Amino acid sequence: MAFLELREVTKRFPGVVANDHISLEIDRGEIRALVGENGAGKSTLMKVLSGLYQPDAGEIRLDGRRVVIDSPRRAIELGIGMVHQHFMLIPRFTVLENIVLGSEPARGGVLREREARRVVGELCRRYEFALDLGARVEDLSVGAQQRVEILKVLYRGAEILILDEPTAVLAPQEVRELFVNLRHLRDQGKTIIFISHKLDEVLEIADRISVLRRGVLVGTVRREETDRAALARMMVGRPVLLELEKGPYRPGEDRLVVEDLTVPGPGGRPAVRRVSLRVRAGEIYGIAGIEGNGQSELVEALSGLRRASAGRILIGGVPVTEGRVRRIRELGLAHVPEDRQRRGLILAMTVWENGVLGLHRSPSFARRGWLQVGAIKKHAQSLVREFDIRLPGLDIPVRNVSGGNQQKLILARELGREPTVIVASQPTRGLDIGATEFVRQQLLRARDRGRAVLLVSADLEEVLSLSDRVGVMYGGELVAEFRPGEVTPEEIGHYMLGGRSRTAGAGPARDGAPGGAGRGEAGSASPGTDGAAGAD
Amino acid sequence: MRKRYRYVALELASPLVAIAFAVLVGAVVIAAIGKDPVEVYRIMFTFAFRRLDSVGIMLFGATPLIFSGLAVAISFRAGLFNIGVEGQYLIGTFLAALAGFALKGLPSFVHLPLVIAVAALGGALWSLLPVYLKVRRGVHEVISTIMLNYIAFSLIHYLIADVFMDRQQGLMPGVGNPLIRTPKIAPSALMPRMHGFLALFGVDLPRHVYLNWFFPLGLLLAVAVHYLIWRTAFGYELRAVGHNPAAAEAAGIDPAAVQIRAFLLSGLIAGVTGLSDLLSYFGYMDLDFPKGYGFTGIAVALMGKNNPLGIVLAALLFGFLNRGAEGVQTFAGVPMDTVVILQGVMILSIVVASAVMGRYIRRQERKEALGASW
Numbered sequence: 001m002a003f004l005e006l007r008e009v010t011k012r013f014p015g016v017v018a019n020d021h022i023s024l025e026i027d028r029g030e031i032r033a034l035v036g037e038n039g040a041g042k043s044t045l046m047k048v049l050s051g052l053y054q055p056d057a058g059e060i061r062l063d064g065r066r067v068v069i070d071s072p073r074r075a076i077e078l079g080i081g082m083v084h085q086h087f088m089l090i091p092r093f094t095v096l097e098n099i100v101l102g103s104e105p106a107r108g109g110v111l112r113e114r115e116a117r118r119v120v121g122e123l124c125r126r127y128e129f130a131l132d133l134g135a136r137v138e139d140l141s142v143g144a145q146q147r148v149e150i151l152k153v154l155y156r157g158a159e160i161l162i163l164d165e166p167t168a169v170l171a172p173q174e175v176r177e178l179f180v181n182l183r184h185l186r187d188q189g190k191t192i193i194f195i196s197h198k199l200d201e202v203l204e205i206a207d208r209i210s211v212l213r214r215g216v217l218v219g220t221v222r223r224e225e226t227d228r229a230a231l232a233r234m235m236v237g238r239p240v241l242l243e244l245e246k247g248p249y250r251p252g253e254d255r256l257v258v259e260d261l262t263v264p265g266p267g268g269r270p271a272v273r274r275v276s277l278r279v280r281a282g283e284i285y286g287i288a289g290i291e292g293n294g295q296s297e298l299v300e301a302l303s304g305l306r307r308a309s310a311g312r313i314l315i316g317g318v319p320v321t322e323g324r325v326r327r328i329r330e331l332g333l334a335h336v337p338e339d340r341q342r343r344g345l346i347l348a349m350t351v352w353e354n355g356v357l358g359l360h361r362s363p364s365f366a367r368r369g370w371l372q373v374g375a376i377k378k379h380a381q382s383l384v385r386e387f388d389i390r391l392p393g394l395d396i397p398v399r400n401v402s403g404g405n406q407q408k409l410i411l412a413r414e415l416g417r418e419p420t421v422i423v424a425s426q427p428t429r430g431l432d433i434g435a436t437e438f439v440r441q442q443l444l445r446a447r448d449r450g451r452a453v454l455l456v457s458a459d460l461e462e463v464l465s466l467s468d469r470v471g472v473m474y475g476g477e478l479v480a481e482f483r484p485g486e487v488t489p490e491e492i493g494h495y496m497l498g499g500r501s502r503t504a505g506a507g508p509a510r511d512g513a514p515g516g517a518g519r520g521e522a523g524s525a526s527p528g529t530d531g532a533a534g535a536d
Numbered sequence: 537m538r539k540r541y542r543y544v545a546l547e548l549a550s551p552l553v554a555i556a557f558a559v560l561v562g563a564v565v566i567a568a569i570g571k572d573p574v575e576v577y578r579i580m581f582t583f584a585f586r587r588l589d590s591v592g593i594m595l596f597g598a599t600p601l602i603f604s605g606l607a608v609a610i611s612f613r614a615g616l617f618n619i620g621v622e623g624q625y626l627i628g629t630f631l632a633a634l635a636g637f638a639l640k641g642l643p644s645f646v647h648l649p650l651v652i653a654v655a656a657l658g659g660a661l662w663s664l665l666p667v668y669l670k671v672r673r674g675v676h677e678v679i680s681t682i683m684l685n686y687i688a689f690s691l692i693h694y695l696i697a698d699v700f701m702d703r704q705q706g707l708m709p710g711v712g713n714p715l716i717r718t719p720k721i722a723p724s725a726l727m728p729r730m731h732g733f734l735a736l737f738g739v740d741l742p743r744h745v746y747l748n749w750f751f752p753l754g755l756l757l758a759v760a761v762h763y764l765i766w767r768t769a770f771g772y773e774l775r776a777v778g779h780n781p782a783a784a785e786a787a788g789i790d791p792a793a794v795q796i797r798a799f800l801l802s803g804l805i806a807g808v809t810g811l812s813d814l815l816s817y818f819g820y821m822d823l824d825f826p827k828g829y830g831f832t833g834i835a836v837a838l839m840g841k842n843n844p845l846g847i848v849l850a851a852l853l854f855g856f857l858n859r860g861a862e863g864v865q866t867f868a869g870v871p872m873d874t875v876v877i878l879q880g881v882m883i884l885s886i887v888v889a890s891a892v893m894g895r896y897i898r899r900q901e902r903k904e905a906l907g908a909s910w
Contacts, residue, residue: 303786305785305786324788324790325785325786325787325788326788326789326790329787329788330788335786337786342780342782342783343782343783343785343786344783344786345780345783346775346776346779346780346783346784347779347780348779348780349775349776349779353772357776357783357787358786358787358788358789360769360772360773361769366768366769369768369769369770370767370768370769371767371768371769371771371772373767392904396901397901399902400898400901400902400904
């Protein structure tokens, strides 16, 4: 009998079904991997299991008994421990202090340190975790910090451990060590749920793999019975090309040129590696790929918010790699940020004030330093009208406006500048159907009017439907470039998951050395690099 | 639309309710020391408002607080805490005194503005280091400004007592000790009082009132600051950076540059804070020059919600409380500290009431807006 069972678990949010009647059975002493693209529903499902969300339908059974997990505390009581992707540790505290924090052994309010040390030390020995209990967490390596996080849940008696993208922050050696620990834990009877989209790792560590796609469980397979290609197929499925009105594709001159761009990411390691692309007037270039493969850093470099360490960016032919945000905007680049409330709006300010954010010094809105409030309000009025933003007035603080309307405001403001290049990052995330359609139409309209649009989106269907050309990013590199329709969904899935490399417009995919043959060899058919028959 | 007036009314009501609450607490304190609260408050009011000299003294007392409150408010709005107004105004006052006694033979219309400019620059100078350290190195300005306050105290002490002390104070030998003060400021640098002007309206201010033209200057400055914050592109950027530096940056605004400018402006205004006392009352700077305007300025800014009009009102309120305290001390035997308690409770209640009210109004606004925008 399965140890943990989910039956028809369903979770809905306004406008989207995040988990759609998901049924899963996980055995005790199993390592189950949960894979899927962003938005597939993995995080939501885990939040349901760890008590942060309540399912709208369905039930959960633990060891045959029905359980209701109505709070994180209840989850811990039931033995379900969540190890978060972003650690929740106190840097200045020691390992021991972090582990027992919140559940300290104490008698009458007095901390019993020796007992704490004994209990935790015993855990470390049993699960073979090498940790110096007296060391300060801030002095530890990332891998060691993660072990502390894992020990936290073990200390509280977790039988089921949920790890959310645990290898995202680890170096290869640390990944090895983590896997050793996980195997130990499994052999001692613990059940592990491992969330990831790194197929290679999943195929190495998991006993069974469950694939989610768009809120639905596509299937569960044993590791021995599957391979990378099959998983990719399950993850990506058959993207539907949406019915959208697009004008004829008549690209003009290069408006945005990126040459060999390298951009550092967190921790100093390059998040964008030697990416080159060009976006022409009247074209939408879409960047597909699972989030976290360098797209955000690329967008930041293009908009001037992050310095590139190598390579060039040209806007309308003008080099701007050293560029500051203002200069880049003056050259005609508009940016629709992925984090709209942080980068796109000033929530405390009114709608009309947000309507000129970034434009407030242009001659029509400020004369000799004085704001022309009348002109600004009129401008906001026209933005609101054209983009059909429903509001009780212009004077309300923009934080009181719905997410969809906020995004419309940002779009209206940026498109209203008549920019030459538009960089839109996750523009429909979190929006309802109506707003989503609207945003997509606006991007198409801009493209028909001759603008160059760079669209970054984790929604593959969106990218394939809107774009004239598509580039896939994986591991910071642009691993493939093609026109929608030239390539099968399977192949796209492969590229997105680091499978093969394909160069621009060069016909069907060729086998290159995984993750490294690079892109510069367009057309240079170097037979020497054709490896063995490849992943198929 | 009517809803907006309702919110405005609520926002105005909350400090009044808070003051009422503080008055109640004050009454308890007064009763606890064996005095009659009603009587004490009555004396406070009549002393403050029934006498002409009191009104003038209240306005005089409010003057420095208008300047320091505005200085603090500007920095708050840019997202910074200028706790250094204290040191900035002492430095500004000293430099003004220096320019006042060291330069001779200048006509008034040159000397006085010059002295004011010097004070402002002194304040700005003292604010430069903290803001530079903040934007370039992440040093929290609360710490650096407080430290600089102490440095300012000691520096001024040294300069007044050792370097610039007036040795020629014209005392008869053997009679009394010289004051530890700077030389007297030249008459051309002094700020005239408002007596002449008010006499034109039939108002005869008594001689011991020092209400001077820095008061209307303060009011004008409050108006100017209002326009600066709400009507200029710089003010827009200042507010944007104060609310959300990330969005400001994405919009092409340079948060560091804006914060430096805002903080320097704050320092400029802070520098002038002590001039009403220096140029109309004392005529020199000594070791007992009033301290505390910087910290009270923070309270004034908080009470006034960083809004120029509110700051003027809060400064006037403090002026009233201080004058009332004098009267109450003399005529009702209630110690000054009681009023200090009252002031403290008042500040706390106003801040809490405003926070609670603010949250309530925001929640209502949000409910409305979401209802309307679907």
